Amino acid sequence: MSRLQGVAGQGPRRGFRAERADDITAVPQGLLKAARKSGQLNLSGRNLSEVPQCVWRINVDVLEEANQNLLFSAAERWWEQTDLTKLVISNNKLQVLSDDLRLLPALTVLDIHDNQLTSLPSAIRELENLQKLNVSHNKLKILPEEVTNLKNLKGLYLQHNELSCLPEGFEQLSSLEDLDLSNNLLTAVPGSFSSLSSLMRLNLSSNQLKNLPAEISRMKNEITLLQSLERLDLSNNDISSLPCSLGNLPLKFLALEGNPLRTIRREIINKGTQEVLKYLRSKIKDDGPTHNDSAPDTTAMTLPSESRVNVHAIVALKLLDYSDKQTTLIPDEVFDAVKSNVVTSVNFSKNQLCEIPKRIMELKETVSDVNLGFNKLSFVPLELCMLQKLTFLDLRNNFLNSLPEDMKSLIRLQTINLSFNRFKVLPEVLYHIPTLESILISNNQVGSLDPQKMKMMENLMTLDLQNNDLLQIPPELGNCVSLRTLLLDGNPFRVPRAAILMKGTAAVLEYLRDRIPT
Structure with a gap:
């Protein structure tokens, strides 16, 4: 004392x-x-x-x-x-x-x-x-x-x-x-x-x-940091590229879902942390980071001040980028610039769009990645549902409260980001897209989900339900054994308690299974 x-x-x-x-x-x-x-x-x-x-x-x-x-x-x-x-x-x-x-x-x-x-x-x-x-x-x-x-x-x-x-x-x-x-x-x-x-x-x-941070990008083959x-x-960030030197970190778990990554193919990301790190290491040059390691995104994806359409991104990256313009409409010249080029990615995020442009349907034969986040969308039109090669769809930070049944036609969709919208239930159509691997629907008002239908989603590995209105977690959710990441923080339910949640997804699922009525 x-x-x-x-x-x-x-x-x-x-x-x-x-x-x-x-x-x-x-x-x-x-x-x-x-x-x-x-x-x-x-x-x-x-x-x-x-x-x-x-x-x-x-x-x-x-x-x-x-x-x-x-x-x-x-x-x-x-x-x-x-x-x-x-x-x-x-x-x-x-x-x-x-x-x-x-x-x-x-x-x-x-x-x-x-x-x-x-x-x-x-x-x-x-x-x-x-x-x-x-x-x-x-x-x-x-x-x-x-x-x-x-x-x-x-x-x-x-x-x-x-x-x-x-x-x-x-x-x-x-x-x-x-x-x-x-x-x-x-x-x-x-x-x-x-x-x-x-x-x-x-x-x-x-x-x-x-x-x-640039300090990570400057690392060479020997680790002196972290x-x-x-x-x-x-x-769930806006990261479009990763420094190759990240591959030298001793990571056991690296989460990248919900980012508009361009420099790593999605099939590599889906293989897990070690494959991503292996890929990044393979891109490190003997003399450390070079122009190809750290600069492609800033040179190829940044619009010159005198240009409205980044043609270089279309040709070099197969990317149609008209993001962060605060525009209410996508000009026709953006789509006209595609011409005969193949476009696999579309980024119209951070605008003031109330509607998805109908001309997006022109890209249905090639586009696999669409980012419409940070807009003012209140509905999803039929045109988007016709992009049958779509594997990644980012609709976060909009005004959506439902999804159309026609989205069942997206038979290749693997990841959908619906965070920061106005959903009160998990959209019914998602249960009927068997290819889904990641559903990100945090920061909504979701009050219920159907664990029996979710059990049928055999490819679902990530379910982010943070900051919703779930008053209870159905014990039957524990039967969704394919889940590797289940995020439930920020909901008003009393059980499972925080101590269980902190133990990770496997412990939560086991806890829920033990409470299924016999």
Whole structure:
């Protein structure tokens, strides 16, 4: 307790009795006494709009109470109390954290997920012993650079916030093993990420990343960065190419679904992580990254300022690209530019389209990859259903609430991205497309699905249902043994509990199967 005496001296005991009276209903004295013995305090789900002072002062007040012989019985000797090391305040209504958290310097775990925090106090830098910080499912717009001072941090969980950028200085987090930044608004990540030598798991899924840090691209055949990285999730971003040097990382799992990748054939991606890494390694030149490694996308896919249509992309990459123009219509000259060339990919994302252009049907003999994400589409027309060679369809971030039955004619479709739309049920037609391998339908309002029909989808390997309105998970879903990735976080169901979800897809499916009524 001597370590806290200096802290106690900084803050006099003004208003102590009043604070204790106000806080007692939110934090019963029995809970505080138990926490002083165990070093752990769980205040999850108590409808708190602020953290009571008695929590911040839980160890400071021990000394003051002892000096005044308050509240201590013979069985509660003050010298046997322990510093608070774990504080859980998740699932409350907190909008701000006080700088008083510096009064808990012994904390190793701070869990404040599922609140309404928009920022973190700069005093967080004083939690020098912190090993796990969970601020997921809040409203953080900025991450203070003070977080990068937490030298002992092993787990940092920031998923489901509103972060659009990150501070420099991540290289200081030399102990960091687990970093989750999924479901934010990131368009780039700091180059300092490549210096996280202890990092084992990095989740960057469901952001707006266009590429990886240049530091990774500059790596040659010898790895000097990210030596421990085993899991890298890049799914649901805007990444069109990967640096070949990524193949040198010791990855056991690499997720790429939901990206408009152009430089790796989809059949290679479908073969799994090791085949992708092998392919990337095969493209590394002996003298390190060259023009062919790092530049094709920027030279071949970027529109010259004086040109409306990228003819070079059509010829060299078989790509019809008219994205990020904020246009409400695709001009005829875009389709006219195709002429007799073969086009296998179409990218009309990031516009203001309310309708899919009818002329897309002209490409039905060749096109296999269509990206219409980030538009204002409210329906899918018959013309799209006629692209019978389609294998990849990106419709995320639109206004869709249903899909037409005619989509059953897409007999080669393998991946469909419907994230950030307005679906209330899993579209019926998807059950009737047997070739589907990945269904990405996170951040909708899906409240039900049919596990019996889903069981018939023998090729389905990835099902992303994060952030929907599922009140219960049908146990029969456990029979969908083909699933390799089942994502359920962010739904209001009570079981399976988070501890089960964290164990991964196989454990969740086994849990569900065990609960199927006999």
